[in-house]
Amino acid sequence: EAGVVQSPRYKIIEKKQPVAFWCNPISGHNTLYWYRQNLGQGPELLIRYENEEAVDDSQLPKDRFSAERLKGVDSTLKIQPAELGDSAVYLCASRPPGPHTEAFFGQGTRLTVV
Amino acid sequence: AQTVTQSQPEMSVQEAETVTLSCTYDTSENNYYLFWYKQPPSRQMILVIRQEAYKQQNATENRFSVNFQKAAKSFSLKISDSQLGDTAMYFCAFHSGTYKYIFGTGTRLKVLA
Numbered sequence A: 001e002a003g004v005v006q007s008p009r010y011k012i013i014e015k016k017q018p019v020a021f022w023c024n025p026i027s028g029h030n031t032l033y034w035y036r037q038n039l040g041q042g043p044e045l046l047i048r049y050e051n052e053e054a055v056d057d058s059q060l061p062k063d064r065f066s067a068e069r070l071k072g073v074d075s076t077l078k079i080q081p082a083e084l085g086d087s088a089v090y091l092c093a094s095r096p097p098g099p100h101t102e103a104f105f106g107q108g109t110r111l112t113v114v
Numbered sequence B: 001a002q003t004v005t006q007s008q009p010e011m012s013v014q015e016a017e018t019v020t021l022s023c024t025y026d027t028s029e030n031n032y033y034l035f036w037y038k039q040p041p042s043r044q045m046i047l048v049i050r051q052e053a054y055k056q057q058n059a060t061e062n063r064f065s066v067n068f069q070k071a072a073k074s075f076s077l078k079i080s081d082s083q084l085g086d087t088a089m090y091f092c093a094f095h096s097g098t099y100k101y102i103f104g105t106g107t108r109l110k111v112l113a
Helices: none
Strands: A005-007 A010-013 A019-024 A031-037 A044-050 A053-056 A065-068 A075-079 A088-095 A109-113 B003-005 B010-014 B019-021 B024-026 B033-039 B046-052 B064-069 B074-079 B088-095 B101-103 B107-112
Touching (some): A005 A088, A019 A088, A019 A109, A044 B101, B003 B101, B046 B074
Antiparallel strands (some): A019 A075, A031 A044, B088 B107
16 A cells, blocks of 8 residues: 655755645545654644645644645645745645544655755 | 653663653643654654553553553653664654644654664
8 A cells, every 4th residue: 555655855945936745645544734844843733634624724824835635635735935944844644534543644845945 | 732742852772672762741631642653764754652541551562562651641652672773763642632643852762783
């Protein structure tokens, strides 16, 4: 079974440029998460989807970040414009139905803003 | 709001020895799950072990076991017979009815040959 797939693995951009990350969750997983992990820190939630609905985006900086999950499957996370402080690893995770099932993570995208 | 605290930024252990990683959490909820995830240099978070709060019996997965103290809100991970492949970041995570995972700041574990 294929795991959570993210692309690209690495991205280097200049500040003020746009950037997008893509995530393909595990088939059948209705819950999808985007987390941001700063260096030496634990992941912090940006947004959670249940199917195609964003049910928790309270920590998404909406002035520059946007996300979508069309048809309740793949998801993209966009930053426009990027700032130096956005340098981090962006992790996507998915979870099957059930109240307390584990989340499965992708390998993340390491973003460097210069 | 729930919080997860890992007070050991780094730890090291000799190969074949036993090491315990600490985690404490704060919540007012009664029904929740706790997880330990491993993050090797490849960055992919891998589930190590999980514990349901309503179960008093500590979870065990091969060389990995937990000491879950619900009243003390403590959830430590014990790794027995440490192997070089256990070298990684270890994150404690809390999961409840809000369905989001709250992570600690992690413990970097290095297994020495």
